Amino acid sequence: MTDPNDDLFAPGSRSIVRCGSCARAADGTSESCACGGLFDVLHPRPAVFPVPTGHNSGVWRFGDLVMPGASTPVSWPEGRTPLVEREAVRSYANVGQLWMKHEGMNPTGSFKDRGMTAAVTDAVRSGATAVACASTGNTSASLGAYASMAGLRALVFVPQGKVALGKLAQATAYGAKTLAVRGDFDAALDLARAASRQLGVYLANSINPWRIEGQKTIAWELLEQLDWNVPEWIALPAGALGNTSAFGKALREARALGRIARVPRLLAVQASGAAPFATAFAERFSRRVTVSAETAATAIRIGNPASWDRGVRAIRETDGVVVAVSDGEILDAKAVIDAAGIGCEPASAASVAGVKALRAQGTIGPDDRVACVLTGHLLKDPDAVVAYHAGGSRLSNPPVEIEPDLRAVARILEAR
């Protein structure tokens, strides 16, 4: 008889890395399995869900279920991000309760730092001298910072002309070599994977299973902040599906170890111009969909999500939903989040826009409690803010040019 937990935990006393499709063990030299599947990390089964330690890092305080035995993690430190509520955002989405888990408060301004601390720690212990990633921007910023801390060379492959200014500035400033690929993210990822296979650089994209291990801690920290009272929904933006996969694995492990009795439903939100996963969900995942992606939310401008199978598993196991929202809905939600004094980058606001859309169609109930993950900081994409507020939307708030004259100031105060 097979143990139902075979799938979740390693059989022996050490963590193992094996293919999620054919279960072949990773040999440590390839970024994915010969069968085309992606590798997963399995840890030995602890007796109970480990009590988080007092570690400064919100990732390494869960170290026993991230990378047991990692003695010298490459850590900023990261995580321990705030969970906040604002009435303006709750009423905009029209749900019973709404929390925002602000992952933009990580050291490089996005949730990627949680995965990167684990991946770069693994790169160092496996003797890598150079690391690489393809990125829509945030992963490259994060890899730049962590590679610099570890003293590794970093190569980042980004889609030329399609990366937000803040992210490009970060990668350059942290010392990563930026390669602007004449193509989209999907082409950049193909190139980075080939470079990893043929030139031996360590690949730090979210197909790397250690990235998933680090990112699981977003879900655990969020639930801990709710005193482990599981909300009805957790909403997050979805691109390559690494984070969706991480949330699925975190919830699966927390339930298997008895930390939670039920899992929240995951709501993965895509931009309508980059929505292969939402299209496939509507067809009950009967086929793998790819598209040529276009959206103002450049972080999730991805047409061929790499973590497809594990993303599907996360949605199925949580009775989850995948939805697409327009760029207009994303940018309006962002303006509400921004004006509430919180702020996030465009892709992050897809979470709140998706909640609003599902509430309007009745899938999310009026009393449901929803946690939205804000994946990146407002300052990542200043051009998006300037462009939005220059437009004529109801929420737009453009700067006004005035003479250095007090009467001009008085006129502005009166107009309000």
Ligand code: F0G
């Ligand atoms: N939100 C932000 C701000 C992101 O940067 C990303 C992905 C996502 C959401 C989606 O996460 O890909 O795991 O489904 N950014 C990657 C990057 C692709 O290169 O920075 P996902």
